[in-house]
Amino acid sequence: MPRATTERFSRAHQPAPKKNASQSSSSMTNPIFNTQRFGQHILKNPATAQKIVDAANLKPTDKVLEVGPGTGNLTVKILEKAKHVTAVEMDPRMAAEVIKRVQGTPEQHKLDVMIGDFIKVDMPYFEVCISNTPYQISSPLVFRLLxxxxxxxxxxxxFQREFAMRLVAKPSTPLWSRLSANVQLYAKVDNIINVSRNDFRPPPQVESSVIRLVPIDPPPPIKFEEFDGMNRIIFSRPNKTIRGNFQAKGVMKMLEQNRRTWLAAQDMMVDDVSISSLVDKVLEEVECTENRASKMDVDDLLKLLAAFHEVGIHFS
Incomplete structure (x- = not known):
């Protein structure tokens, strides 16, 4: 990856088209802080920025991936403590501002800037990720990192506070969801800072929160598509019984097709066992017939998935 300078950037894809003449002249008078095109909100409170960087417990040897650096208010604080920073920024104007902040300083050689969509770029090696996340990519960003x-x-x-609270939610609480379970299968998640909308320019319509996400190492030997596929069914109506959710239209047919495919792949004879009876048997064995997804923790969900796999029921 080439090191970015004011003359050269690492481009992950072509930048967005230039504004046309029909756009208001006022939107062009302050090109750096006109953030409407990418929906960006610049973190302006230096105390909050420092809290975020401090929460990472950076080491002098750390390589950091920063997503959405904006004008570099977090970036310059990260560079003070880390060995190297790769900043991924969607807006070329913002990328230029970040580089301008460090040009001619000892930190200049420690910074690479990539212009592009974080969901599409090739990520470099990094030990720590810090992100003032564009809210529209919150969920894809989390799962790409994991x-x-x-x-x-x-x-x-x-993140937007409601999304952050769903990430850290616990079973039997209103925000426990498929998202909560899927993320907590692979990571420990904690809410560490609440951030006021007034800490941004321009202020967003919502409050924000900062979470700490620590991957479970080694990750559980679970195929994500299987875990998520089961959760997609049982969290469709999280307060309904597990058995009731399996009776939803199309679910049994899908599971039957999956089972036939799995049996064929194992060179096993396709039988005429009713998929509905198999599901009922599994739910009874793990005592989940009357359980509700809203009250099941990750261990409960893994136990249920393993029981389904034992009888050849798969979800992907």
Whole structure:
């Protein structure tokens, strides 16, 4: 990856088209802080920025991946403590501002800037991720990080508060969901800082929170598509019984097709066992017939998935 300078950037894809003449002249008078095109909100409170960086417990040897650096208010604080920072920024104007902040300083050689969509770029090696996350990519960002190898040590991520609270939710609480379970299968998640909308320019319509995400190492030997496929069914109506959710239209047919495919792949004879009876048998054996997803923790869900696999029921 080439090191970015004011003349050269590492481009992950072509930048967005230039504004046309129909756009207001006022939107062009302050090109750096006109953030409407990418929906960006610049973190302006230096105390909050420092808390975020401090939460990462950076080491002098750390390589950091920063997502959405904006004008670099977090970046310059990260560079003070880390060995190297790769910043991924969607807006070329913001990328230029970040580089301008460090040009001619000892930190200049420690910074690479990639212009592009974080969901599409090739991620470099990193030990720590810090992100003032564009809210529209919150969920894809989390799962892209969790699927990245080698595993990073910690991620400090800012999200819309409601999304952050879903990530850290516990069973039997209103925000426990498929998202909560899927993330907590692979990581320990904690809410560490609540951030006021007034800490941004321009202020967003919502409050924000910063979470700490620490991957479980080694990750559980579970195929994510299987775990998520089961959760997609039972969390469709989390307060309904597990058995009731399996009776939803199309579920049994899908499971029957999956089972036939699995039996064929194992060179096993396709039988005429009713898929509905198999599901009922599994639910009875693990005592989940009347359980509800809203009250099941990750261990409960893993136990249920293993029981389904034992009878050849798969979800992907």
């Amino acid at each position: 699927s990245h190898r080698p595993l990073f040590r910690v991620a400090i991520l800012m």
